[in-house]
Structure formats: C-alpha cells, structure tokens
Amino acid sequence: MGVSTSSEEKGIRGDGICVVTVDFPPVNALPVDGWYALADAVRAAGRDPGTRCVVLAAEGRGFNAGVDIKELQARGADALVGVNRGCFEAFSAVYECEVPVVAAVQGFCLGGGIGLVGNADVIVASEDATFGLPELDRGALGAATHLARLVPQHLMRALYFTSGTVTAAELHAHGSVWAVVPREELLDAALGLARKIAAKDGELLRLAKAAINGIDPVDVRRSYRFEQGFTFEASVSGVADRVRSRFGKGDS
Template sequence: MTGEQLRVRCEIVDGVARVELARPEARNAVDLPMCLQLRQAFEEIDADDGVRVVLLSAQGPAFCAGADLKERTDKDASWVRRRRVASFAAYSAIEQCRRPVVALVHGAVVGSGGEITLAADFAIAAEGTTFRFPEPHWGTVGATQRLQRVIGKRRAKELLFINRPLAADEACDLGVVGRVVPGEDLLDTGTEIARTIAKAPPLAIALTKRAIDLGAETDLDRGIRIEMSAIEQCLADGGWREGVNQFRTRDRAASTSTEEK
C-alpha cells in the first residue's frame, strides 16, 4: 500500500492504539478505501491482546466531512449498495472492538463522521466542533439507527429532516460527546483518558463494555443476568484479587497522607 493510498494510520504504543483518519486534503471524507482500511485496522486491534484502549482522531482541520460523494460519479446502484455495506462493516468493526474506543473530534463532523463518532464508546470534542447529519438532503438515507439510540427518536428526526448544525455544547448536552475541551487540549485529554483506562484490569474493562452493550438490547432482569455472567468470568480469572489489593494499597497510602497532615 503506497502513501497516497493510505487513508487510515494506526500506531500502538504502551497498550494505546492511536487510529487516525488520514485524508486531510479531502477533509477526511469517507470513500471505499477508507472504509476497508478502517475495518482492517479495528479488526487487527481487536485481535491484539496487547492493546488496552483505542484513541480515534483525524488529521487536518476537520474530523470528517462525510461520505465522498465524488466517488459515486458514473457508478450504478449496485456499486453504491456495496459501498454502503462496506461503510456499515467499518462502523461495526469500531463498535464491536473489545477494547474501549474513544473518539477525539474537532472541526466539522458530518454524516459518516457522525456515524464513526457514535460507533465509538464515547467521544471528546474540541471547542468549535459542529455536527451535521445531512443524508436526506443529499438524496440518501443514513444515521437513522445509532443517532436515535443516543439522542432519542424525535431529536434524531429533527436533525435529519432539517439538516441543522449541532454545536459542541449542545452535542454534549444530548450525549453525542462526553465533554468539550479547548482545541489545544484535545489530544492531551485523550491521552490522559487512555492512560486511566489502560491502568484498569483489561478483562474487567472488556467485560464491562460487553455487559453494557448486551444489556442495552434487553430488559433489566436479563441485563442483570448478563452482568452476573460477567462477574462469574472475572471471578474465574482471579484477576479481581489484584484489583482489591491495589485498592487497599491506595487506601492505606491515602490514610497515611491524611494523618501526616
């Protein structure tokens, strides 16, 4: 794969996988090669037991300007259908990754950029970030499923029907992003979050993610059963004892520090 063809960059350091959308000259518009590379990157991360957490960001002034509609010129409906299936597979690979995925978004987040953000476990936005879901106004259909599951059916309809921009603060209020930080602090904030997650026992984090995701698909009684199954798996692994010991060590250290004051 040549440098010109590279749409997604991935680097793994100390258990943190940094995945970057790397098509800044096109404002990271999503085309077929990006879909395929994004899926491949997350499938490889998911298979790497050394990875603890994933930071998903983008190069250039925009996180993602949406789908690259230029590539559909002179294509037939069959091609467009296959292209959409490829995008769904990429979003699914992000969502189903066993590692926590944190999106760090900035600038414009449009259409497919919103899908990528919503496929992550949660997102942090730089001040000035704006979201837009213009699919119906582009003569297509998209963002009808993840968006409504995050912000509710009626709000999703409003954004999709009207195509109005969603500012970072409102996106935070609606739960699209977890917090908004100054642009210059975005990467540092993501790095600190990644370090915090990486310190936790990996099995407990993975099972917590799975229990939340599976529990969201069912009622509370079945959800409790899912959580109990995860607890049993943790107990069988035995790693929970290390967590208890670490807590006791920190608690003793805190108590000593208080007494010295």
C-alpha cells in the same frame, strides 16, 4: 493519506492505547476502500492483547465528512453497494471493538462520521466540533440509528429531516460528549481519558465491553442495515440521482 495506526510513538504502547487516525484530504470524505481500511485497523487494534483502549482520531479540518459523493457519482451502483458495505463494516468494527473506543472529534462530523462516533464508547470533542446528518441533501438515508444514540428522539428527527447540526457543547449538555476542549488540546484530552480506561485490567475491560453491548436496547447492526435498504431504494428509483445532481451547485 489513508488510515494509520500508532501504538508505539510517545510511549503509547506502554499505556495500552492504540491510536487509529483517518487522513483523507481535503475533508475526510472516505472512498469505499477507506471504510474497509478503517474497519480493518480498528478490528486489528481491538484484537491485539496489548491494547486496552483505542482512540479514533482524524487529521485535517474535520473529523469526517461521510462518504465520497464524487465516487458515488462516478461509479454508480457499484460504489453504492461498496460504500453501504464499507460503512456497515466500519461502524460495526467500532461498536464491536473488543476494547473501549474513544472518538476524538474536531471540526465537522457528518454523515458516516455520525455512524462512527455514535458507535464509539466515549466522545471527546473540540470546541469547534459540529455534528449532523446531511443525508437528505445528498440523496441518501442512514445513520439515524447512530444519531439517536447522541440526542433524544425528537431532536434526532428534527436534525435528520432538516439536515441540521448540533455543536459539541450542545451534545455535552445531553451527556453524549464527555468533554469539550480547545482544538489544540483535543488529542491530549482523548489520550488522558484513554489512559484512565487503559489503567484497568485488560481482560476485565474486554468482558465489560461485551457485557455493555449485550444490554443495549437497540441492535445497532440490524437497525442500520434496515436503514440502508431505503438508501438502496432511493438509488434504484432515481430519487438519489436527482438529489445528488444538485450537490455542490448551491442548492443542497
């Protein structure tokens, strides 16, 4: 359980690809320490001069279910500050990774998962993948910044306000998912794309990543940090606790 990095098995290191895998059973809802561990793994992979592409993957039924709500309920404000900072670090690590990041997404990709894939460079998804932000059902706000990188503005707002989801096929139609494949082919498809990227000159890839980030129309770090302020406001005002108290009781 946790975050693992694989760059040697199956000859992956020779291809210049590093696979970072998240595994937090049962649903990959990450605790505070998990977000920091993920950030550290992605940053370390990008710093390695032998890496030319990172594949971000996950074990289990779904790619990511966001934050561990039970930890928030048990630890209160401490956990809220920790998870805010942890998510910020993890999302930033993916965005700022010195080499391109390919996200391999299966099953559900919710909440914090949107922050990860929205900041990735390319997304490959399985046919059963669904994407959404259930934040309003969980007493939180945030990651609209990243959802807006996946869908048009008005669809983003509709999904955000309804806590709705979209399928991998729908995102493929919008151009934000590169390929949709059967679940059993997901990792191979992500690695195949990563190999095409990693075949390029490593130094030039790093310059290209920095250049593309530099022309982004939205500063994702500042935008997401702004959103997080409203999550904190919801918490200190008691709104978040009121909503979270219904979590898991059939009306959220």
